Amino acid sequence: xxxxxxxxxxxxxxxxxxxxxxxxxxxxxxxxxxxxxxxxxxxxxxxxxxxxxxxxxxxxxxxxxxxxxxxxxxxxxxxxxxxxxxxxxxxxxxxxxxxxxxxxxxxxxxxxxxxxxxxxxxxxxxxxxxxxxxxxxxxxxxxxxxxxxxxxxxxxxxxxxxxxxxxxxxxxxxxxxxxxxxxxxxxxxxxx
Numbered sequence: 658x659x660x661x662x663x664x665x666x667x668x669x670x671x672x673x674x675x676x677x678x679x680x681x682x683x684x685x686x687x688x689x690x691x692x693x694x695x696x697x698x699x700x701x702x703x704x705x706x707x708x709x710x711x712x713x714x715x716x717x718x719x720x721x722x723x724x725x726x727x728x729x730x731x732x733x734x735x736x737x738x739x740x741x742x743x744x745x746x747x748x749x750x751x752x753x754x755x756x757x758x759x760x761x762x763x764x765x766x767x768x769x770x771x772x773x774x775x776x777x778x779x780x781x782x783x784x785x786x787x788x789x790x791x792x793x794x795x796x797x798x799x800x801x802x803x804x805x806x807x808x809x810x811x812x813x814x815x816x817x818x819x820x821x822x823x824x825x826x827x828x829x830x831x832x833x834x835x836x837x838x839x840x841x842x843x844x845x846x847x848x849x
Contacts, residue, residue: 672698
């Protein structure tokens with residue numbers, strides 16, 4: 658057994674463990690942290706497979722930006738509130754099970770196709786080597802993103818920053834209004 662196989666196994670166990678822990682964590686912040694652990698494990702698995710760009714995107718975009726937004730939402734909604742066990746949409750669990758099964762079948766199909774693609778050549782990697790002859794995909798994406806689409810890219814980033822600031826301002830106003838109404842109610846109770 659070589660070190661790469663052992664590390665890949667450890668990353669698989671870490672990703673699976675964090676994924677299962679997400680299901681049973683009682684606190685929303687703990688769920689978000691377990692999701693970050695899962696994403697880091699997946700990024701390390703991509704790194705071991707030689708997919709450096711996908712690993713970097715996994716860390717930067719998912720574990721970094723999206724999880725920060727999730728934590729903002731969790732904090733703005735309030736984690737100390739009790740959750741209602743009543744389902745607002747009837748039948749959503751059944752639909753989720755059906756869609757989850759469709760996703761699992763799709764992932765299984767892609768995994769089988771990837772395994773047959775990897776085993777397609779005489780040495781087991783000829784088909785993948787043929788597909789990866791031109792390693793310029795990252796360079797082509799960067800060239801297009803930062804030359805032709807630079808203005809929309811920057812406008813989108815400014816729009817996201819403005820949206821985050823707007824949410825923070827609205828949340829602060831709402832909490833100030835709630836505090837004022839609580840203080841008024843307490844004063845009315847004391848006066849009565």
